[in-house]
Amino acid sequence: MKGVYIIKRLLTSLAAFCISVTIMFILLRLMPGDYITMYLETIYRYAPPDVVEAFNHVYSFDRPVLEQYLLYLMDAFQGNWGYSLIYKVPVLTVIGEKLVWTMVILVPATALAILAGIGIGAYSGWKRGSKVDIALMNGMIFVRAIPSYWLALMILIIFGYYLNLFPLGGYVDTSALTSGIDPLDVAKHAVLPILTLFLFSVTGTYYLMRNSMLMTAGEDYIITARAKGLDEMTILRKHAMKNAMLPMVTMVTLDCAGMITGSIFVETIFSWPGLGMLTYKALLFRDLPLLQGILLIDTLLIIVANITADLIYPLIDPRVQVGDGV
Amino acid sequence: MTVSRKIILAASLGIILTYCAVAILAPMIAPYDPHAITGAPLSPPDREHPLGTNDLAQDIFSRLIWGTRATLLIGFLGAAIAVVLGTGIGIVSGYYGGMIDEAIMRIIDVAMTIPIFPLLLILTTFFRPGIYVIAVLMGLLGSFQGVRLIRSQVLSLAVADFVTGTKALGARDSYIMGRHILPNVLPLAGVKFVFSAQHFMLIGIGLGFLGIGDPSVVDWGQMINRASQNGAIILGLWWWLIPPGLAVTLISLALAWLGYACEDEINPRLRLLRV
Numbered sequence: 001m002k003g004v005y006i007i008k009r010l011l012t013s014l015a016a017f018c019i020s021v022t023i024m025f026i027l028l029r030l031m032p033g034d035y036i037t038m039y040l041e042t043i044y045r046y047a048p049p050d051v052v053e054a055f056n057h058v059y060s061f062d063r064p065v066l067e068q069y070l071l072y073l074m075d076a077f078q079g080n081w082g083y084s085l086i087y088k089v090p091v092l093t094v095i096g097e098k099l100v101w102t103m104v105i106l107v108p109a110t111a112l113a114i115l116a117g118i119g120i121g122a123y124s125g126w127k128r129g130s131k132v133d134i135a136l137m138n139g140m141i142f143v144r145a146i147p148s149y150w151l152a153l154m155i156l157i158i159f160g161y162y163l164n165l166f167p168l169g170g171y172v173d174t175s176a177l178t179s180g181i182d183p184l185d186v187a188k189h190a191v192l193p194i195l196t197l198f199l200f201s202v203t204g205t206y207y208l209m210r211n212s213m214l215m216t217a218g219e220d221y222i223i224t225a226r227a228k229g230l231d232e233m234t235i236l237r238k239h240a241m242k243n244a245m246l247p248m249v250t251m252v253t254l255d256c257a258g259m260i261t262g263s264i265f266v267e268t269i270f271s272w273p274g275l276g277m278l279t280y281k282a283l284l285f286r287d288l289p290l291l292q293g294i295l296l297i298d299t300l301l302i303i304v305a306n307i308t309a310d311l312i313y314p315l316i317d318p319r320v321q322v323g324d325g326v
Numbered sequence: 327m328t329v330s331r332k333i334i335l336a337a338s339l340g341i342i343l344t345y346c347a348v349a350i351l352a353p354m355i356a357p358y359d360p361h362a363i364t365g366a367p368l369s370p371p372d373r374e375h376p377l378g379t380n381d382l383a384q385d386i387f388s389r390l391i392w393g394t395r396a397t398l399l400i401g402f403l404g405a406a407i408a409v410v411l412g413t414g415i416g417i418v419s420g421y422y423g424g425m426i427d428e429a430i431m432r433i434i435d436v437a438m439t440i441p442i443f444p445l446l447l448i449l450t451t452f453f454r455p456g457i458y459v460i461a462v463l464m465g466l467l468g469s470f471q472g473v474r475l476i477r478s479q480v481l482s483l484a485v486a487d488f489v490t491g492t493k494a495l496g497a498r499d500s501y502i503m504g505r506h507i508l509p510n511v512l513p514l515a516g517v518k519f520v521f522s523a524q525h526f527m528l529i530g531i532g533l534g535f536l537g538i539g540d541p542s543v544v545d546w547g548q549m550i551n552r553a554s555q556n557g558a559i560i561l562g563l564w565w566w567l568i569p570p571g572l573a574v575t576l577i578s579l580a581l582a583w584l585g586y587a588c589e590d591e592i593n594p595r596l597r598l599l600r601v
Contacts, residue, residue, distance in 0.1 A: 012432070016439035023445070027452060141586060145579040147528045149535050149550070150571040157559055261443040265532065269554070279444065280536060283451055291448050298441040306439065 412472020
């Protein structure tokens with residue numbers, strides 16, 4: 001059962017990746033005109049026929065569509081994702097470089113959001129109906145309703161411009177030109193982007209944790225614990241929290257796509273040199289190879305998050321075998 | 327339902343209806359043509375221009391009013407498509423079960439792994455579609471979650487006594503699905519519609535914010551983008567930057583509150599435990 005499930009899961013992921021690749025392939029075929037002629041004409045206003053032919057031959061555009069598709073698929077799996085038009089280097093190289101910077105803000109923001117969301121959500125659900133709970137709930141609904149790009153702009157204006165506490169954008173100070181990159185300086189630049197992503201993500205975690213706590217609070221073992229005479233804090237920590245936290249693992253999966261979207265806006269607004277701002281730049285300059293690379297990398301990130309969540313679940317909840325709960 | 331909840335519900339419904347009215351009556355309410363040059367550029371709010379003018383000397387108040395149309399259109403059209411598709415496929419999948427269900431679920435498993443927003447970005451960049459096409463695309467790409475939600479509800483309905491009874495009377499499948507199952511999942515579909523509309527509005531404005539919008543359509547995303555790209559923050563031109571952002575936040579908040587209030591009503595377990 002376990003092995004079958006993992007294989008099924010991997011096959012689904014493989015299919016998802018292939019579909020992403022296929023969509024890109026079809027999009028490329030649907031684009032009007034032929035790529036090299038248009039490209040050369042924009043630079044030289046003239047496309048020499050022999051150059052076009054040589055290009056089409058090198059990139060196998062003169063072969064049957066099916067063969068082109070298979071080649072394209074193979075290239076995608078071998079990490080041969082073409083060259084970025086704006087950076088003039090392989091797409092994977094650019095993406096790898098930028099991914100690191102995205103992780104610098106994404107990992108702390110997500111970790112903090114999960115911790116805070118679980119803590120506040122558990123408390124809120126445990127004290128259901130109380131003034132604190134209602135205030136927290138409405139506050140979270142409020143924050144969640146603010147679009148991430150607007151939140152980022154407001155945080156930038158308040159903390160960066162009016163209070164002047166943090167830099168307005170970028171990732172290092174100009175002093176980095178002479179003295180190299182100082183981790184403290186980077187951290188100072190990262191505070192506002194991390195804060196925005198944190199606020200963006202914590203509301204989802206909170207909501208799920210609170211709902212999960214509402215369900216758990218009605219379970220028989222909580223009543224039993226209370227009948228034993230345990231004090232409220234012990235019941236909350238030892239019995240309720242542990243069980244209510246389980247659905248949070250799936251949350252990571254759901255959150256991943258949302259965080260990718262959120263980081264596009266946040267990085268663009270704070271000029272943070274990560275994958276999100278790269279997406280914006282690629283859009284601005286119509287860098288097709290780079291855009292398709294980003295779509296593939298995003299797909300891969302979601303797949304990895306999915307599989308990880310699936311495999312972690314049975315480790316933290318021994319009642320669940322791989323493949324049945326999630 | 328407590329009194330404060332009723333007030334919140336009434337307020338959010340009021341806001342949504344007001345936005346709808348503004349969208350419909352835009353040509354009558356707006357003092358200027360949203361594209362017209364109406365005076366000096368970047369002038370602060372005064373009697374002639376309630377919210378001042380932008381860098382092209384267009385009246386910001388008029389643009390704000392016209393922008394309601396694009397926002398509501400994307401949100402509601404997208405959500406309608408997503409919910410109709412999600413409910414239809416979800417009912418069929420959950421009711422028949424077996425091979426059909428398995429096939430649909432596997433397709434959804436795969437589809438859910440593809441990041442929708444980046445895909446939408448690529449599609450819109452290279453095809454420059456109009457606002458209707460964007461709404462339809464969002465509806466199609468966003469329907470997968472709805473299928474899962476509705477299906478899980480239908481699974482238990484399909485084996486309920488009243489369904490088995492109706493089947494024993496010789497009713498056709500299409501009749502059972504239409505007359506007995508559909509009404510039971512409608513409340514859930516309604517909540518999904520409200521949340522989807524909120525989500526799609528934010529995405530639609532987000533596309534405009536990233537500079538991928540139809541330039542001939544006035545939308546709040548492009549307004550925010552233009553203001554923030556042209557130094558509204560540094561120059562302190564709040565009337566240029568703040569109004570479109572507040573407008574989005576308000577409608578988003580109203581829809582969110584409406585959604586949570588409805589969810590409360592239809593999910594008895596949450597309600598019983600809540601107060």
